[in-house]
Amino acid sequence: MGRRLALVAAAPLAFAAPATGQPTTQSPAATPAAQTSAPQAAPPVLDLPPPPAPPVEIPALTAAQVDVAIRVLRAADAHGLQPKAYLPDGVAEGADLGMAQNAALSDGLLRYARDVKIGRLEPGRFPALWQIRPAAYDPAPELAQALAENRLQAWLDSLPPRYSGYVALKRGLARYREIAAQGGWKAVPEGAKLELGSNDPRVVALRARLAVDDPLVAAAGPATFDKPLEEAVIRAQRRYGLKPDGVVGPGTLFHLNQPVGQRVLQIIANMERWRWMPATMPATRVQVNSGAAIVTLFRDDRPVMSMKAVSGKKxxxxxxxxxxxxxxxxxxxxxxxxxxxxxxxxxxxRASPGYFARNGYRVIPVEGGQPRLQQASGDQSALGRFKFDFDNPFAVYLHDTPSKGGFDLYARQASHGCVRIEKPRALAEALLEGNSTWTAEGIEKQLQGDKTVRARMNVQVPVYIFYWTAFGGSDGQMQFRADPYGWDRELLQRVGVLASGVKA
Structure with missing residues (x-):
């Protein structure tokens, strides 16, 4: 027995006005001759919507398929989802489900399939700045086919993102939930900074804290801050994107003392964003992580160049x-x-007349409006010597900068929204590779002066600007950043994981 799921509601019909623009009622005095000679009014044109999609018939689940469905939905929390959102009340493995419960279980599978594949955020709930959005997805035809062909488990397994970044987060979620189940970690008390040679009772607490999520640290040890402990602090600082100096000051202490539940929520938020991605990304691409302020060039789906960046400030x-x-x-x-x-x-x-002249700005009059400013090309230009253009509604781009000191910072959200990059020339040469005009020598010659030229690329390269605040490191450990925009918290609130106003 099956059931039919109507996917598209029929829209009301709309009728166009008569084409002649004349009244549609005919005068009783009109003669046959007049009727014959007068132009015939065109029949009304129906402005019809497309026909609704035919309803999809979902076959009833067999007893074996019911068991598969229940097992998968119970494990939805492995993907940061909530099993109770999908499992109907009263269903259990091995139970003989009635028609209503069987249909309710199918509905749960449809909700789960959509959520694990494209995320829980409805299209109208995306803020304007979140322009990476998933494609529309209707799981009903796939579920119907999977049930009919008895491959429900394989279909459900195919739904989550296949990216290694998502898989690393899934593994990290399991690990940090395990830590939470074991009681989490105790905060290291505040106080004076701790560094190599410190003899302080808080060193014991520091060592115990680091041992919880660093397998290279033994929980027991001396109360003196020794070399192995300094190396453990450096590893932790790198995981949090901090200056790896081995000194535990307020910044390092803040990150170490974040509760484990906060880290679990952070992982869940980042898993949700992975679901907005297409099933695959182009093998050659530029990836920007504004949360960590890093730019990476990929070729053949492998990172070949990475550099620090400065992304937009709050x-x-x-x-x-x-x-x-x-x-x-x-x-x-x-x-x-x-x-x-x-x-x-x-x-x-106004405060220092001549500032514009000293810094290469010129005032360009605008008829009937406010004059605009342009800073001349050259070493003083805020864009440096390179700008990487791509179409977008925000007028943002990647560019060079004369202010190189920003790359020495560890919290590098300081721009007006564009992305400043550490190695602009290397990226320019890589993107223009194969262009007979813009070889390394051609670029060098152009840099000898200040003349502006636009070097068109032979092949356009995709650019993705993401916001990752939790991700797997090359050592298998989780890396966390400070959620500089507050977008983790906002996302969790929008999908109902957090109540509005609750800090993530």
């Missing part, structure tokens, strides 16, 4: 998006956005 967040890098601008001028000019630059000119 209030000027770098959006999540995907686009195509189509050109490299060498010696770009900076057309200053009006908001930045009004907030930051005009006040400097």
């Amino acid at each position: 209030g000027d967040e770098t959006p999540m998006l995907t686009s195509m890098i189509h050109s490299v601008v060498i010696n770009p001028p900076w057309n200053v956005p009006s908001g930045i000019a009004a907030r930051e630059l005009w006040p400097k000119e």
Whole structure:
């Protein structure tokens, strides 16, 4: 026995006005001749919506399929989902389900399939800056086919993202839930900084804390801060994106003392974002992680170049998006956005007349509007010597910068939304590889002056700007960042994992 699931509601019919624009009622006095000679009004044109999709018939689950479904839905928490959202009340493995319970279980499978494949956030709930969004997905036809062909388990296994980044988070979620089940970790008391040679009772607490999620640390040890403990602190600092100096000050202590439940929620939020990705990404691409401020070039699906970046600060967040890098601008001028000019630059000119001239700005009159500012190309330009252009609704891009000191910071969210990159020339040469004009020598020659040129790429390269605050490291350990935009918390609230106002 099966049931039919109507997927698309029929829309009301809409009728177009008569084409002649004349009244549609005919005068009784009109003669046959007049009727013959008058132009015939076109029949009304029906502006019909597309026909609704035929309903999909979902076969009833067999007893064996019921058991598979229950096992998978009970394990939904392995993907950061909530089993109670999918499992109907009163169903159990081996039970003989009635028609209503069987249908309810199918409904749970449909909700689970959608959530684990494309995420729980409805299309209308995405903020404007979250432009990486999943494609629409209707699991009903696939479920019907999987049941009919008796391959329910294989279909359910195929739904979660196959990316190694997602798999690492799934493994990390299991590990940190295990830590939580064992009682988590105790906070290291605040106090003076701890470093090599410190003899402080808090060293014992520090060692015990590090041992919880670092398998190389023994929980028991001396109360003196020794070399192995310093190495463990450095490993932890690297996992949190901090300066790896081996000194436990307020910043390191803050990250160590985040409760394990916070780390579990952070992993769940990042797993959710992975579900927005396409099933596969192009083998050659540029990836930007604005949460960690890192840019990576992939070729043949392998990272071949990685560099530090400076992404947008809070209030000027770098959006999540995907686009195509189509050109490299060498010696770009900076057309200053009006908001930045009004907030930051005009006040400097008023406070110190001549500031514009000293810093290469010129004022460009605009008829009937506010003049705009442009900073000339060259070493003073805020865009440095390279700009990487890709179409997007936010006018953001990757670019060089004369302010290299920003790359020495460990919290590198400081721009107005664009992404400053540490090795712009290396990236430009890699993206323009194969272009007979823009060889390394051609680029060098152009850099000898300040003339602006746009180097069109032979093949456009996809760029993905993500926001990852939890991810697996090369050593198999979880890495965490500080959620600089608060987007982990916002996402968890939007999908109902956290109540509004609760800190993630």
